[in-house]
Amino acid sequence: MRRADRLFLIIHALRGRRTALPARNLAETLGVSLRTVYRDVADLQLSGVPIEGEAGVGYLLRKGADIPPLMFNIEELEALVVGTRFVRAFGGERLSQGSRSALLKIEAVLPPELRARAKRTRIFAPVLEGRLEATGMIDRLHAAIEGQRVLALAYRDQSGEPTQREVEPLCLSFWGGSWTLGGWCRLRGDFRNFRPDRIVAVSETGEVFTETPERGMDAYLRAVGVQPEASI
Structure with a gap:
Protein backbone atom coordinates (compact mmCIF):
# COMPACT_ATOMS: atom_id res chain seq x y z
CA MET A 1 0.00 0.00 0.00
CA ARG A 62 -8.94 16.49 18.73
CA LYS A 63 -12.51 17.26 19.75
CA GLY A 64 -14.04 20.00 17.62
CA ALA A 65 -11.19 19.83 15.16
CA ASP A 66 -12.31 17.00 12.90
CA ILE A 67 -11.17 17.24 9.31
CA PRO A 68 -14.23 18.31 7.26
CA PRO A 69 -15.37 15.88 4.59
CA LEU A 70 -14.76 16.66 0.96
CA MET A 71 -17.52 19.03 -0.12
CA PHE A 72 -19.01 18.63 -3.58
CA ASN A 73 -22.28 19.91 -4.96
CA ILE A 74 -24.65 17.51 -6.74
CA GLU A 75 -23.38 18.41 -10.22
CA GLU A 76 -19.75 17.83 -9.19
CA LEU A 77 -20.58 14.46 -7.63
CA GLU A 78 -22.52 13.36 -10.69
CA ALA A 79 -19.64 14.39 -12.93
CA LEU A 80 -17.26 12.25 -10.85
CA VAL A 81 -19.55 9.21 -10.92
CA VAL A 82 -20.31 9.49 -14.64
CA GLY A 83 -16.65 10.12 -15.40
CA THR A 84 -15.72 6.95 -13.53
CA ARG A 85 -18.24 4.97 -15.54
CA PHE A 86 -16.90 6.30 -18.84
CA VAL A 87 -13.30 5.58 -17.82
CA ARG A 88 -14.29 2.05 -16.86
CA ALA A 89 -15.97 1.49 -20.24
CA PHE A 90 -13.46 3.22 -22.50
CA GLY A 91 -10.19 3.87 -20.65
CA GLY A 92 -8.64 0.42 -20.51
CA GLU A 93 -8.21 -1.83 -17.50
CA ARG A 94 -5.45 0.15 -15.79
CA LEU A 95 -7.36 3.44 -15.70
CA SER A 96 -10.58 1.59 -14.94
CA GLN A 97 -9.11 0.20 -11.72
CA GLY A 98 -7.70 3.61 -10.81
CA SER A 99 -11.01 5.38 -11.33
CA ARG A 100 -12.89 2.86 -9.17
CA SER A 101 -10.32 3.21 -6.39
CA ALA A 102 -10.49 7.01 -6.54
CA LEU A 103 -14.28 7.01 -6.35
CA LEU A 104 -14.25 4.67 -3.34
CA LYS A 105 -11.93 7.05 -1.50
CA ILE A 106 -14.18 10.01 -2.28
CA GLU A 107 -17.33 8.15 -1.23
CA ALA A 108 -15.64 7.10 2.02
CA VAL A 109 -15.58 10.69 3.28
CA LEU A 110 -18.95 11.86 1.94
CA PRO A 111 -21.95 12.40 4.21
CA PRO A 112 -24.43 9.50 3.80
CA GLU A 113 -27.05 11.59 2.00
CA LEU A 114 -24.57 12.76 -0.64
CA ARG A 115 -23.15 9.27 -1.03
CA ALA A 116 -26.63 7.92 -1.75
CA ARG A 117 -27.39 10.77 -4.15
CA ALA A 118 -24.17 10.19 -6.08
CA LYS A 119 -25.19 6.59 -6.83
CA ARG A 120 -28.58 7.58 -8.25
CA THR A 121 -27.32 9.22 -11.44
CA ARG A 122 -28.97 7.74 -14.54
CA ILE A 123 -26.10 8.21 -17.03
CA PHE A 124 -24.37 4.93 -17.80
CA ALA A 125 -21.52 3.69 -19.99
CA PRO A 126 -21.98 -0.09 -20.35
CA VAL A 127 -18.88 -2.26 -20.49
CA LEU A 128 -19.23 -4.50 -23.56
CA GLU A 129 -17.17 -7.51 -24.59
CA GLY A 130 -15.52 -7.37 -27.99
CA ARG A 131 -14.82 -3.66 -27.85
CA LEU A 132 -11.28 -2.43 -28.51
CA GLU A 133 -10.86 -1.36 -24.89
CA ALA A 134 -11.34 -4.97 -23.76
CA THR A 135 -8.43 -6.26 -25.88
CA GLY A 136 -5.68 -4.63 -23.83
CA MET A 137 -4.53 -2.52 -26.80
CA ILE A 138 -5.23 0.81 -25.07
CA ASP A 139 -3.33 -0.32 -21.97
CA ARG A 140 -0.32 -1.34 -24.07
CA LEU A 141 -0.24 1.95 -25.98
CA HIS A 142 -0.73 3.93 -22.77
CA ALA A 143 2.19 2.12 -21.11
CA ALA A 144 4.42 2.81 -24.13
CA ILE A 145 3.53 6.51 -24.02
CA GLU A 146 4.38 6.74 -20.33
CA GLY A 147 7.64 4.83 -20.80
CA GLN A 148 8.55 6.76 -23.98
CA ARG A 149 9.16 3.44 -25.73
CA VAL A 150 9.38 3.25 -29.52
CA LEU A 151 6.71 1.03 -31.06
CA ALA A 152 6.84 -1.14 -34.17
CA LEU A 153 3.40 -1.21 -35.77
CA ALA A 154 1.98 -3.51 -38.40
CA TYR A 155 -0.75 -1.19 -39.63
CA ARG A 156 -3.48 -0.99 -42.25
CA ASP A 157 -4.29 2.45 -43.60
CA GLN A 158 -7.74 3.75 -44.54
CA SER A 159 -7.68 1.86 -47.85
CA GLY A 160 -6.62 -1.36 -46.15
CA GLU A 161 -3.05 -1.33 -47.41
CA PRO A 162 -0.55 -2.89 -45.00
CA THR A 163 2.43 -0.85 -43.82
CA GLN A 164 5.19 -1.14 -41.22
CA ARG A 165 5.89 1.87 -39.02
CA GLU A 166 8.19 2.81 -36.17
CA VAL A 167 6.42 5.34 -33.97
CA GLU A 168 7.41 7.50 -31.02
CA PRO A 169 4.02 7.49 -29.22
CA LEU A 170 2.96 10.77 -27.59
CA CYS A 171 -0.75 10.62 -26.74
CA LEU A 172 -4.06 8.82 -27.04
CA SER A 173 -7.25 10.67 -27.97
CA PHE A 174 -10.81 9.37 -27.67
CA TRP A 175 -13.36 10.72 -30.15
CA GLY A 176 -16.57 9.25 -28.76
CA GLY A 177 -16.48 6.16 -30.96
CA SER A 178 -12.87 5.66 -31.92
CA TRP A 179 -9.35 6.23 -30.61
CA THR A 180 -6.28 7.70 -32.25
CA LEU A 181 -2.65 7.29 -31.29
CA GLY A 182 -0.68 10.46 -31.96
CA GLY A 183 3.07 10.34 -32.38
CA TRP A 184 6.13 10.89 -34.51
CA CYS A 185 6.27 8.50 -37.48
CA ARG A 186 9.86 7.74 -38.39
CA LEU A 187 8.89 6.46 -41.85
CA ARG A 188 7.18 9.71 -42.80
CA GLY A 189 9.45 11.97 -40.74
CA ASP A 190 6.41 13.81 -39.40
CA PHE A 191 3.58 13.60 -36.90
CA ARG A 192 0.85 11.10 -37.69
CA ASN A 193 -2.33 9.76 -36.09
CA PHE A 194 -3.00 6.03 -36.08
CA ARG A 195 -6.26 4.22 -35.37
CA PRO A 196 -5.64 1.48 -32.77
CA ASP A 197 -8.38 -0.63 -34.34
CA ARG A 198 -6.30 -0.73 -37.55
CA ILE A 199 -3.16 -1.93 -35.76
CA VAL A 200 -2.63 -5.55 -36.80
CA ALA A 201 0.32 -6.12 -34.45
CA VAL A 202 2.33 -3.99 -32.05
CA SER A 203 5.64 -4.60 -30.32
CA GLU A 204 8.26 -2.56 -28.53
CA THR A 205 11.59 -2.13 -30.29
CA GLY A 206 13.48 -1.89 -27.01
CA GLU A 207 14.46 1.69 -27.77
CA VAL A 208 13.51 4.59 -25.51
CA PHE A 209 13.05 7.99 -27.15
CA THR A 210 13.42 11.48 -25.70
CA GLU A 211 10.96 14.20 -26.55
CA THR A 212 12.47 17.27 -28.18
CA PRO A 213 10.94 20.69 -28.89
CA GLU A 214 10.57 19.66 -32.54
CA ARG A 215 9.19 16.16 -31.91
CA GLY A 216 7.50 16.42 -28.51
CA MET A 217 3.94 16.81 -27.26
CA ASP A 218 3.69 20.57 -27.66
CA ALA A 219 4.95 20.36 -31.24
CA TYR A 220 2.43 17.61 -31.99
CA LEU A 221 -0.45 19.68 -30.65
CA ARG A 222 0.56 22.67 -32.76
CA ALA A 223 0.83 20.39 -35.79
CA VAL A 224 -2.80 19.28 -35.38
CA GLY A 225 -3.99 22.83 -34.82
CA VAL A 226 -4.28 22.89 -31.02
CA GLN A 227 -2.47 25.30 -28.76
CA PRO A 228 -0.72 23.41 -25.92
CA GLU A 229 -2.34 25.58 -23.25
CA ALA A 230 -5.80 24.76 -24.59
CA SER A 231 -5.28 21.02 -24.21
CA ILE A 232 -4.93 21.09 -20.42
Missing part, protein backbone atom coordinates in the same frame (compact mmCIF):
# COMPACT_ATOMS: atom_id res chain seq x y z
CA ARG A 2 1.29 3.44 -0.89
CA ARG A 3 2.18 5.72 2.00
CA ALA A 4 -0.28 8.38 0.80
CA ASP A 5 -3.07 5.79 0.95
CA ARG A 6 -2.05 4.78 4.50
CA LEU A 7 -2.15 8.39 5.71
CA PHE A 8 -5.58 8.85 4.16
CA LEU A 9 -6.91 5.69 5.81
CA ILE A 10 -5.48 6.65 9.21
CA ILE A 11 -7.35 9.97 9.13
CA HIS A 12 -10.51 8.23 7.91
CA ALA A 13 -10.27 5.61 10.72
CA LEU A 14 -10.00 8.36 13.36
CA ARG A 15 -12.78 10.52 11.98
CA GLY A 16 -15.75 10.86 14.34
CA ARG A 17 -14.39 8.51 17.04
CA ARG A 18 -15.14 9.27 20.70
CA THR A 19 -12.52 6.92 22.11
CA ALA A 20 -8.86 6.46 21.25
CA LEU A 21 -8.04 3.92 18.54
CA PRO A 22 -5.08 1.72 19.56
CA ALA A 23 -2.09 1.80 17.23
CA ARG A 24 -2.13 -2.00 17.13
CA ASN A 25 -5.62 -1.92 15.58
CA LEU A 26 -4.40 0.50 12.94
CA ALA A 27 -1.37 -1.68 12.23
CA GLU A 28 -3.53 -4.79 11.76
CA THR A 29 -5.98 -2.95 9.51
CA LEU A 30 -3.25 -1.46 7.33
CA GLY A 31 -1.07 -4.55 7.33
CA VAL A 32 2.02 -2.70 8.59
CA SER A 33 4.20 -2.69 11.69
CA LEU A 34 3.53 -0.67 14.83
CA ARG A 35 6.65 1.34 14.10
CA THR A 36 5.21 2.35 10.71
CA VAL A 37 1.97 3.49 12.36
CA TYR A 38 3.89 5.53 14.96
CA ARG A 39 5.95 7.17 12.22
CA ASP A 40 2.91 7.92 10.02
CA VAL A 41 0.94 9.44 12.90
CA ALA A 42 3.93 11.57 13.92
CA ASP A 43 4.26 12.84 10.35
CA LEU A 44 0.55 13.68 10.23
CA GLN A 45 0.83 15.57 13.50
CA LEU A 46 3.83 17.52 12.22
CA SER A 47 1.90 18.44 9.08
CA GLY A 48 -0.88 19.97 11.20
CA VAL A 49 -3.46 17.19 11.41
CA PRO A 50 -4.99 17.52 14.94
CA ILE A 51 -4.31 13.97 16.17
CA GLU A 52 -4.01 13.45 19.93
CA GLY A 53 -2.67 10.44 21.83
CA GLU A 54 0.52 8.48 22.09
CA ALA A 55 2.05 5.07 21.61
CA GLY A 56 0.51 2.46 23.95
CA VAL A 57 -2.61 4.59 24.56
CA GLY A 58 -4.16 5.19 21.17
CA TYR A 59 -5.10 8.06 18.90
CA LEU A 60 -8.09 10.24 18.11
CA LEU A 61 -8.77 13.52 16.38
Whole structure:
Protein backbone atom coordinates (compact mmCIF):
# COMPACT_ATOMS: atom_id res chain seq x y z
CA MET A 1 0.00 0.00 0.00
CA ARG A 2 1.29 3.44 -0.89
CA ARG A 3 2.18 5.72 2.00
CA ALA A 4 -0.28 8.38 0.80
CA ASP A 5 -3.07 5.79 0.95
CA ARG A 6 -2.05 4.78 4.50
CA LEU A 7 -2.15 8.39 5.71
CA PHE A 8 -5.58 8.85 4.16
CA LEU A 9 -6.91 5.69 5.81
CA ILE A 10 -5.48 6.65 9.21
CA ILE A 11 -7.35 9.97 9.13
CA HIS A 12 -10.51 8.23 7.91
CA ALA A 13 -10.27 5.61 10.72
CA LEU A 14 -10.00 8.36 13.36
CA ARG A 15 -12.78 10.52 11.98
CA GLY A 16 -15.75 10.86 14.34
CA ARG A 17 -14.39 8.51 17.04
CA ARG A 18 -15.14 9.27 20.70
CA THR A 19 -12.52 6.92 22.11
CA ALA A 20 -8.86 6.46 21.25
CA LEU A 21 -8.04 3.92 18.54
CA PRO A 22 -5.08 1.72 19.56
CA ALA A 23 -2.09 1.80 17.23
CA ARG A 24 -2.13 -2.00 17.13
CA ASN A 25 -5.62 -1.92 15.58
CA LEU A 26 -4.40 0.50 12.94
CA ALA A 27 -1.37 -1.68 12.23
CA GLU A 28 -3.53 -4.79 11.76
CA THR A 29 -5.98 -2.95 9.51
CA LEU A 30 -3.25 -1.46 7.33
CA GLY A 31 -1.07 -4.55 7.33
CA VAL A 32 2.02 -2.70 8.59
CA SER A 33 4.20 -2.69 11.69
CA LEU A 34 3.53 -0.67 14.83
CA ARG A 35 6.65 1.34 14.10
CA THR A 36 5.21 2.35 10.71
CA VAL A 37 1.97 3.49 12.36
CA TYR A 38 3.89 5.53 14.96
CA ARG A 39 5.95 7.17 12.22
CA ASP A 40 2.91 7.92 10.02
CA VAL A 41 0.94 9.44 12.90
CA ALA A 42 3.93 11.57 13.92
CA ASP A 43 4.26 12.84 10.35
CA LEU A 44 0.55 13.68 10.23
CA GLN A 45 0.83 15.57 13.50
CA LEU A 46 3.83 17.52 12.22
CA SER A 47 1.90 18.44 9.08
CA GLY A 48 -0.88 19.97 11.20
CA VAL A 49 -3.46 17.19 11.41
CA PRO A 50 -4.99 17.52 14.94
CA ILE A 51 -4.31 13.97 16.17
CA GLU A 52 -4.01 13.45 19.93
CA GLY A 53 -2.67 10.44 21.83
CA GLU A 54 0.52 8.48 22.09
CA ALA A 55 2.05 5.07 21.61
CA GLY A 56 0.51 2.46 23.95
CA VAL A 57 -2.61 4.59 24.56
CA GLY A 58 -4.16 5.19 21.17
CA TYR A 59 -5.10 8.06 18.90
CA LEU A 60 -8.09 10.24 18.11
CA LEU A 61 -8.77 13.52 16.38
CA ARG A 62 -8.94 16.49 18.73
CA LYS A 63 -12.51 17.26 19.75
CA GLY A 64 -14.04 20.00 17.62
CA ALA A 65 -11.19 19.83 15.16
CA ASP A 66 -12.31 17.00 12.90
CA ILE A 67 -11.17 17.24 9.31
CA PRO A 68 -14.23 18.31 7.26
CA PRO A 69 -15.37 15.88 4.59
CA LEU A 70 -14.76 16.66 0.96
CA MET A 71 -17.52 19.03 -0.12
CA PHE A 72 -19.01 18.63 -3.58
CA ASN A 73 -22.28 19.91 -4.96
CA ILE A 74 -24.65 17.51 -6.74
CA GLU A 75 -23.38 18.41 -10.22
CA GLU A 76 -19.75 17.83 -9.19
CA LEU A 77 -20.58 14.46 -7.63
CA GLU A 78 -22.52 13.36 -10.69
CA ALA A 79 -19.64 14.39 -12.93
CA LEU A 80 -17.26 12.25 -10.85
CA VAL A 81 -19.55 9.21 -10.92
CA VAL A 82 -20.31 9.49 -14.64
CA GLY A 83 -16.65 10.12 -15.40
CA THR A 84 -15.72 6.95 -13.53
CA ARG A 85 -18.24 4.97 -15.54
CA PHE A 86 -16.90 6.30 -18.84
CA VAL A 87 -13.30 5.58 -17.82
CA ARG A 88 -14.29 2.05 -16.86
CA ALA A 89 -15.97 1.49 -20.24
CA PHE A 90 -13.46 3.22 -22.50
CA GLY A 91 -10.19 3.87 -20.65
CA GLY A 92 -8.64 0.42 -20.51
CA GLU A 93 -8.21 -1.83 -17.50
CA ARG A 94 -5.45 0.15 -15.79
CA LEU A 95 -7.36 3.44 -15.70
CA SER A 96 -10.58 1.59 -14.94
CA GLN A 97 -9.11 0.20 -11.72
CA GLY A 98 -7.70 3.61 -10.81
CA SER A 99 -11.01 5.38 -11.33
CA ARG A 100 -12.89 2.86 -9.17
CA SER A 101 -10.32 3.21 -6.39
CA ALA A 102 -10.49 7.01 -6.54
CA LEU A 103 -14.28 7.01 -6.35
CA LEU A 104 -14.25 4.67 -3.34
CA LYS A 105 -11.93 7.05 -1.50
CA ILE A 106 -14.18 10.01 -2.28
CA GLU A 107 -17.33 8.15 -1.23
CA ALA A 108 -15.64 7.10 2.02
CA VAL A 109 -15.58 10.69 3.28
CA LEU A 110 -18.95 11.86 1.94
CA PRO A 111 -21.95 12.40 4.21
CA PRO A 112 -24.43 9.50 3.80
CA GLU A 113 -27.05 11.59 2.00
CA LEU A 114 -24.57 12.76 -0.64
CA ARG A 115 -23.15 9.27 -1.03
CA ALA A 116 -26.63 7.92 -1.75
CA ARG A 117 -27.39 10.77 -4.15
CA ALA A 118 -24.17 10.19 -6.08
CA LYS A 119 -25.19 6.59 -6.83
CA ARG A 120 -28.58 7.58 -8.25
CA THR A 121 -27.32 9.22 -11.44
CA ARG A 122 -28.97 7.74 -14.54
CA ILE A 123 -26.10 8.21 -17.03
CA PHE A 124 -24.37 4.93 -17.80
CA ALA A 125 -21.52 3.69 -19.99
CA PRO A 126 -21.98 -0.09 -20.35
CA VAL A 127 -18.88 -2.26 -20.49
CA LEU A 128 -19.23 -4.50 -23.56
CA GLU A 129 -17.17 -7.51 -24.59
CA GLY A 130 -15.52 -7.37 -27.99
CA ARG A 131 -14.82 -3.66 -27.85
CA LEU A 132 -11.28 -2.43 -28.51
CA GLU A 133 -10.86 -1.36 -24.89
CA ALA A 134 -11.34 -4.97 -23.76
CA THR A 135 -8.43 -6.26 -25.88
CA GLY A 136 -5.68 -4.63 -23.83
CA MET A 137 -4.53 -2.52 -26.80
CA ILE A 138 -5.23 0.81 -25.07
CA ASP A 139 -3.33 -0.32 -21.97
CA ARG A 140 -0.32 -1.34 -24.07
CA LEU A 141 -0.24 1.95 -25.98
CA HIS A 142 -0.73 3.93 -22.77
CA ALA A 143 2.19 2.12 -21.11
CA ALA A 144 4.42 2.81 -24.13
CA ILE A 145 3.53 6.51 -24.02
CA GLU A 146 4.38 6.74 -20.33
CA GLY A 147 7.64 4.83 -20.80
CA GLN A 148 8.55 6.76 -23.98
CA ARG A 149 9.16 3.44 -25.73
CA VAL A 150 9.38 3.25 -29.52
CA LEU A 151 6.71 1.03 -31.06
CA ALA A 152 6.84 -1.14 -34.17
CA LEU A 153 3.40 -1.21 -35.77
CA ALA A 154 1.98 -3.51 -38.40
CA TYR A 155 -0.75 -1.19 -39.63
CA ARG A 156 -3.48 -0.99 -42.25
CA ASP A 157 -4.29 2.45 -43.60
CA GLN A 158 -7.74 3.75 -44.54
CA SER A 159 -7.68 1.86 -47.85
CA GLY A 160 -6.62 -1.36 -46.15
CA GLU A 161 -3.05 -1.33 -47.41
CA PRO A 162 -0.55 -2.89 -45.00
CA THR A 163 2.43 -0.85 -43.82
CA GLN A 164 5.19 -1.14 -41.22
CA ARG A 165 5.89 1.87 -39.02
CA GLU A 166 8.19 2.81 -36.17
CA VAL A 167 6.42 5.34 -33.97
CA GLU A 168 7.41 7.50 -31.02
CA PRO A 169 4.02 7.49 -29.22
CA LEU A 170 2.96 10.77 -27.59
CA CYS A 171 -0.75 10.62 -26.74
CA LEU A 172 -4.06 8.82 -27.04
CA SER A 173 -7.25 10.67 -27.97
CA PHE A 174 -10.81 9.37 -27.67
CA TRP A 175 -13.36 10.72 -30.15
CA GLY A 176 -16.57 9.25 -28.76
CA GLY A 177 -16.48 6.16 -30.96
CA SER A 178 -12.87 5.66 -31.92
CA TRP A 179 -9.35 6.23 -30.61
CA THR A 180 -6.28 7.70 -32.25
CA LEU A 181 -2.65 7.29 -31.29
CA GLY A 182 -0.68 10.46 -31.96
CA GLY A 183 3.07 10.34 -32.38
CA TRP A 184 6.13 10.89 -34.51
CA CYS A 185 6.27 8.50 -37.48
CA ARG A 186 9.86 7.74 -38.39
CA LEU A 187 8.89 6.46 -41.85
CA ARG A 188 7.18 9.71 -42.80
CA GLY A 189 9.45 11.97 -40.74
CA ASP A 190 6.41 13.81 -39.40
CA PHE A 191 3.58 13.60 -36.90
CA ARG A 192 0.85 11.10 -37.69
CA ASN A 193 -2.33 9.76 -36.09
CA PHE A 194 -3.00 6.03 -36.08
CA ARG A 195 -6.26 4.22 -35.37
CA PRO A 196 -5.64 1.48 -32.77
CA ASP A 197 -8.38 -0.63 -34.34
CA ARG A 198 -6.30 -0.73 -37.55
CA ILE A 199 -3.16 -1.93 -35.76
CA VAL A 200 -2.63 -5.55 -36.80
CA ALA A 201 0.32 -6.12 -34.45
CA VAL A 202 2.33 -3.99 -32.05
CA SER A 203 5.64 -4.60 -30.32
CA GLU A 204 8.26 -2.56 -28.53
CA THR A 205 11.59 -2.13 -30.29
CA GLY A 206 13.48 -1.89 -27.01
CA GLU A 207 14.46 1.69 -27.77
CA VAL A 208 13.51 4.59 -25.51
CA PHE A 209 13.05 7.99 -27.15
CA THR A 210 13.42 11.48 -25.70
CA GLU A 211 10.96 14.20 -26.55
CA THR A 212 12.47 17.27 -28.18
CA PRO A 213 10.94 20.69 -28.89
CA GLU A 214 10.57 19.66 -32.54
CA ARG A 215 9.19 16.16 -31.91
CA GLY A 216 7.50 16.42 -28.51
CA MET A 217 3.94 16.81 -27.26
CA ASP A 218 3.69 20.57 -27.66
CA ALA A 219 4.95 20.36 -31.24
CA TYR A 220 2.43 17.61 -31.99
CA LEU A 221 -0.45 19.68 -30.65
CA ARG A 222 0.56 22.67 -32.76
CA ALA A 223 0.83 20.39 -35.79
CA VAL A 224 -2.80 19.28 -35.38
CA GLY A 225 -3.99 22.83 -34.82
CA VAL A 226 -4.28 22.89 -31.02
CA GLN A 227 -2.47 25.30 -28.76
CA PRO A 228 -0.72 23.41 -25.92
CA GLU A 229 -2.34 25.58 -23.25
CA ALA A 230 -5.80 24.76 -24.59
CA SER A 231 -5.28 21.02 -24.21
CA ILE A 232 -4.93 21.09 -20.42
